Amino acid sequence: MRRTVGVAAASAAVVLVAGCGGGGPQSGGDQKLTGDKIVLGVLNDQSGAYSELSGKNSVTAVEMAIADFTAKYGDKAVTKDITVETADHQNKPDVANSKAQEMYDRKGVDLILDVPTSSAALKVADVAKEKKKLYFNIGAATTDLTGKSCNKYTFHYAYDTYMLANGTGKTTTEQIGKNWYILYPNYAFGQDMEKSFSTAITAAGGKVVGKDGAPFPNTSGDFSTFLLKAPTLNPKPDVLGTMQAGAELVNVVKQYNEFKLRDKGVGLAVGLMFLTDIHSLTPAALAGTTYTDAWYWNFDAKNREFADRFQQKAGTRPTFAHAANYSAALQYLEAVQAAGTDDADAVVKGLEGKTVEDVFLRNGKIRAEDHRVVHDAYLAQVKPQSEVAEPWDYVKVLKTIPAAEAFRAPSADCKL
Amino acid sequence: MSGFAQNTFNGLVSGAFYALLALGLAVIFGMLRVVNFAHGAFYMLGAFGAYVLLTEAGVPFWAALVIMPVGLGLLGMALERAVIHRLTRLDPLYNFLLTFGLTLILQDLVKLRYGVQSSPYATPSLLSGTVNFGLFDFPTYRVFILGFAVLLCVAVWWVLTRTRIGMVVRAATERPDLTRAFGIDVGRWVTPVFGFGIGLAGLAGVLAAPMRAVNPLMGADLIIVVFAVVVIGGLGSIFGSVAAGFGIGLVQAWGEAYLSNFPIVSQTIVFIVMAVVLLWRPAGLFGREEAPA
Numbered sequence: 001m002r003r004t005v006g007v008a009a010a011s012a013a014v015v016l017v018a019g020c021g022g023g024g025p026q027s028g029g030d031q032k033l034t035g036d037k038i039v040l041g042v043l044n045d046q047s048g049a050y051s052e053l054s055g056k057n058s059v060t061a062v063e064m065a066i067a068d069f070t071a072k073y074g075d076k077a078v079t080k081d082i083t084v085e086t087a088d089h090q091n092k093p094d095v096a097n098s099k100a101q102e103m104y105d106r107k108g109v110d111l112i113l114d115v116p117t118s119s120a121a122l123k124v125a126d127v128a129k130e131k132k133k134l135y136f137n138i139g140a141a142t143t144d145l146t147g148k149s150c151n152k153y154t155f156h157y158a159y160d161t162y163m164l165a166n167g168t169g170k171t172t173t174e175q176i177g178k179n180w181y182i183l184y185p186n187y188a189f190g191q192d193m194e195k196s197f198s199t200a201i202t203a204a205g206g207k208v209v210g211k212d213g214a215p216f217p218n219t220s221g222d223f224s225t226f227l228l229k230a231p232t233l234n235p236k237p238d239v240l241g242t243m244q245a246g247a248e249l250v251n252v253v254k255q256y257n258e259f260k261l262r263d264k265g266v267g268l269a270v271g272l273m274f275l276t277d278i279h280s281l282t283p284a285a286l287a288g289t290t291y292t293d294a295w296y297w298n299f300d301a302k303n304r305e306f307a308d309r310f311q312q313k314a315g316t317r318p319t320f321a322h323a324a325n326y327s328a329a330l331q332y333l334e335a336v337q338a339a340g341t342d343d344a345d346a347v348v349k350g351l352e353g354k355t356v357e358d359v360f361l362r363n364g365k366i367r368a369e370d371h372r373v374v375h376d377a378y379l380a381q382v383k384p385q386s387e388v389a390e391p392w393d394y395v396k397v398l399k400t401i402p403a404a405e406a407f408r409a410p411s412a413d414c415k416l
Numbered sequence: 417m418s419g420f421a422q423n424t425f426n427g428l429v430s431g432a433f434y435a436l437l438a439l440g441l442a443v444i445f446g447m448l449r450v451v452n453f454a455h456g457a458f459y460m461l462g463a464f465g466a467y468v469l470l471t472e473a474g475v476p477f478w479a480a481l482v483i484m485p486v487g488l489g490l491l492g493m494a495l496e497r498a499v500i501h502r503l504t505r506l507d508p509l510y511n512f513l514l515t516f517g518l519t520l521i522l523q524d525l526v527k528l529r530y531g532v533q534s535s536p537y538a539t540p541s542l543l544s545g546t547v548n549f550g551l552f553d554f555p556t557y558r559v560f561i562l563g564f565a566v567l568l569c570v571a572v573w574w575v576l577t578r579t580r581i582g583m584v585v586r587a588a589t590e591r592p593d594l595t596r597a598f599g600i601d602v603g604r605w606v607t608p609v610f611g612f613g614i615g616l617a618g619l620a621g622v623l624a625a626p627m628r629a630v631n632p633l634m635g636a637d638l639i640i641v642v643f644a645v646v647v648i649g650g651l652g653s654i655f656g657s658v659a660a661g662f663g664i665g666l667v668q669a670w671g672e673a674y675l676s677n678f679p680i681v682s683q684t685i686v687f688i689v690m691a692v693v694l695l696w697r698p699a700g701l702f703g704r705e706e707a708p709a
Binding site (some may be wrong): 047049051052053114188213214215216219220221222224225226228229232246247248249251254255257259260276277279280281282284285 | 419422426429430526527532533534536538546553555557601626628629631637666672673676679682683
């Protein structure tokens, strides 16, 4: 819709008129923004396991979005007073709950962004619903955000368990092998991933010959029992699918290599992996592993241009979560600009059903039915060390999964 | 059969880490009556030190295996002299709080510099293959860890039982007041023993670097199990800590392999064992009951 500034300005004017005609809840008449400013809140893990894949660098990404927005509209911008509030939710649902309330009520936050960890993400969705304020989730994977826990003010932006399972499960079954052994951390996220993968594998004509829930957190750090079991199953699995994340994923992969499972004919597929995980493990440890990525920094010139700017500010290459935070903040500001107000209901109205194209969202569409933001996803493979030409360029994209196929159809459980 | 042997072997490898850490905790507790909560942090420093030495100075694994335990042992001695020593006469809770605070500081300092993401550390090339045991293949590195840990435990046992220093340490561990009465300067041995315990933790950390995720929280996760091990073995019992270390490694591995249909049991088995042992023998398997006053 907004490929040119002209179109953008025209549509902005239309929505602006519509917004005014509808008569917003504001009584001030001229005052279109609460407090004459926009406040974006980044609520995520700033010191724990997920602080590198999103964390403080997500704040940097949001600041970049504000700078780009201000540069684009200049004096025509709805306001120049756009600030960022941040808080650390420590991946704890109760902390996320109270921080979200504090952000909306006392810090004047118009939009909460990010919120990794599914259990915490769901809590914040409840708060957004209650306060009638906007919430773009980026960091969490659970499909419940657009399923039974969906609501009018919550949008799920970057990825979800269905996207991961559908991409990796289906393609790996078709291209590498039909028989799977699934190893998952035995808690909400892992169980959800296991179900999504099993469904995708079976649908693609594959078979799950074995699955095990490993203790979570795995205090001993040892996964060898499961790794030893894999090649002894009958029929022998072609693929070990690991759903572990972060440091546990590192442990599984290190031990997978130690027991030389690849030499024994058991390939490796990873449920959820971020660029930072590959960096930790080194491409050598993961060479040939396939996984589904929501975005990759060196995919094309546009991504690379963003990644270069990001690196100047953050000192590292962006993960897909960073790019998604940038995109989400930018699209929110565009929506406010178009609506001429930060009134949540008016902004939601402008967002629903909108097609969007930016550095993160390719063929993007904000679904009105369940607020799932759909976009192209990518089946990626880790390069062998010898092909890594520059730092952080660890992946080649095997195939683009079109937006229409990448995400599930709107769920019947979701009633906005 | 080969499955059982492999799981047993793995349990012993996990147990080797528990044993090395528990042994250090046991000698420190015995000599100083200090429950060293910072033990996990020194284990982490051992692994991180190996990583930093390799990436910043190109120091290989084998050199790190010597440098880190010695370096951390010296750091431990300095720490004992500087702070821990001052609190030993007070309620044990003070040193508990001190070492706990120290853990948080050390973890966050490492986090500040290296972040929470795990750092890569490759297995030394000499040990990267597998050994064929007839029934099954096993990673060479794991065989090395097991052999090395057993040797080390035997060496410590030999020093403690066959040398004069060992006799002093054992005597001072069991009855410090009586040992002093015999004219032996117990205080002289406190600092080196503390350093030795810390050195063992650092050594375990270096050994863990190639096979575990190297990150600031790696020790915090492990130390909880190690405390259970020490309690099961009997607080302050040197033999007990080693035996319980290997034993718990085995129980955990077998639990994961054969009780996987009961995840609740296999995940908590260490603490179930601990509860049962405490009910049956409140001083631990090899601990001596305190004589009623």
